[in-house]
Amino acid sequence: MTPRGEVRRVAQALFGRAALRRWALLILGGAMMTPFWFVTNIALAPLSPTGSTGRSLLVQFAAYLAALPLVAATAAAVPFVRQLETAIVRTLLPVGARWERPDEPAASRGRTALWAVLHLGLGAPVAGATMAVPPAVVVLLTVRPFLDDPPGWLGVVPAWLGPPAGALLAVLLPTAARAAGLALERSAPALLGPSAAERLAEAERHRARLAERNRLARELHDSVGHALGVVTLQAAAAGRVLDRDPAFARSALAAIEEAARSAADELDHVLGLLREEHPGRAPQPDLRDLHRLADSARAAGSPVDLTVGDLHAMPAVVSREAYRIVQEALTNALRHAAGSPVQVTVDAAGGELRLLIRNPMPATRRPGRSGGRGTRGIAERAQLLGGHAEFGPEDGHWQVAARLPLALGRANDRPGRDT
Numbered sequence: 001m002t003p004r005g006e007v008r009r010v011a012q013a014l015f016g017r018a019a020l021r022r023w024a025l026l027i028l029g030g031a032m033m034t035p036f037w038f039v040t041n042i043a044l045a046p047l048s049p050t051g052s053t054g055r056s057l058l059v060q061f062a063a064y065l066a067a068l069p070l071v072a073a074t075a076a077a078v079p080f081v082r083q084l085e086t087a088i089v090r091t092l093l094p095v096g097a098r099w100e101r102p103d104e105p106a107a108s109r110g111r112t113a114l115w116a117v118l119h120l121g122l123g124a125p126v127a128g129a130t131m132a133v134p135p136a137v138v139v140l141l142t143v144r145p146f147l148d149d150p151p152g153w154l155g156v157v158p159a160w161l162g163p164p165a166g167a168l169l170a171v172l173l174p175t176a177a178r179a180a181g182l183a184l185e186r187s188a189p190a191l192l193g194p195s196a197a198e199r200l201a202e203a204e205r206h207r208a209r210l211a212e213r214n215r216l217a218r219e220l221h222d223s224v225g226h227a228l229g230v231v232t233l234q235a236a237a238a239g240r241v242l243d244r245d246p247a248f249a250r251s252a253l254a255a256i257e258e259a260a261r262s263a264a265d266e267l268d269h270v271l272g273l274l275r276e277e278h279p280g281r282a283p284q285p286d287l288r289d290l291h292r293l294a295d296s297a298r299a300a301g302s303p304v305d306l307t308v309g310d311l312h313a314m315p316a317v318v319s320r321e322a323y324r325i326v327q328e329a330l331t332n333a334l335r336h337a338a339g340s341p342v343q344v345t346v347d348a349a350g351g352e353l354r355l356l357i358r359n360p361m362p363a364t365r366r367p368g369r370s371g372g373r374g375t376r377g378i379a380e381r382a383q384l385l386g387g388h389a390e391f392g393p394e395d396g397h398w399q400v401a402a403r404l405p406l407a408l409g410r411a412n413d414r415p416g417r418d419t
Helices: 003-015 017-043 053-077 079-092 094-098 103-141 152-156 159-192 196-241 246-274 289-298 316-336 373-384 406-411
Strands: 304-308 344-348 353-360 388-394 398-406
Touching: 003 017, 003 159, 017 053, 017 079, 017 159, 017 289, 053 079, 053 103, 053 353, 079 103, 079 159, 094 388, 103 159, 196 246, 246 289, 289 304, 289 316, 289 344, 316 344, 316 353, 316 373, 316 398, 398 406
Parallel strands: 304 344
Antiparallel strands: 344 353, 353 398, 388 398
């Protein structure tokens, strides 16, 4: 780097926007320290005799040190202090932008007190130096070399040392301000930001929100997506035979009306969940509605061979999720293999519910294709109940197989539990 570039880099580090913001934070800390120092200075005033400059400075320093415990006690006792400091840091330091929310003041008294001592303790000397050093630099550079008997503290500095001392002070002030500001910036996240336990709790809340969004997305995809698929196929079939088979067209239109009404009811249910209302106007379909689901697929032109075993005392949550899995599998069959026969087998044995949906592979479907959102939704539904699902080509058929344990479903079916 060239000398000019090095100078520019140093100037940016000492007087750039970030450095000036940190400096402002320190000066604000010094201003906040003033009332505490004023109280302790009055208390220690009897120890400062008139005419003794050195003794007076020592008492001032003692008042500064005595004010720090008072700062800590006030910050720990007054919750507003943490809120105020958090607002200041959010405004002046870039670290504040990464905090989603400040933590609870009552649970962070110790960290608040430590931050207040650090902020005000570093801010007071920097703020004092910011007011005192610039005039001193000017005097040392321009006046001290020409004074034979300088008053006060100027007499300590020899005439020939005035300009170098002034230049040194001019460099030391921004350097000290930068060091103190960086110390505050690096300490702020740990002392004012959320604690480790609160960050973990926030991450858990975020995970729960994402899980709920995914669940609602699956509900919309499975219920409304199936209805739209059926409506599309039935509308196309009705349009093709409208002139030569009006009876079939009327039947298809009736089926479209029923599918649209059912989709509207389920959409209303999901919207109620999104708005945190109490849904209940539209009971959720389960395995008892499989025959109606099969009839809608048959009306869309796909023969469905439905085999249902003994489903006595089926847990409600398992029944609902299993219905959605079968519904999505039928929707995929209608979409990718319209008109092909579909075999649906549902049975419970060995403490688990077994689902198998098979349809001939269409010529345009590539072997090994794993599916899209629908198949991912099937896998997620099975995993949430502790089961698993598999899908893919098998002997020239596209097959969806799922196993859902019944024991976990009964545990999730406690009264009052919204599943």
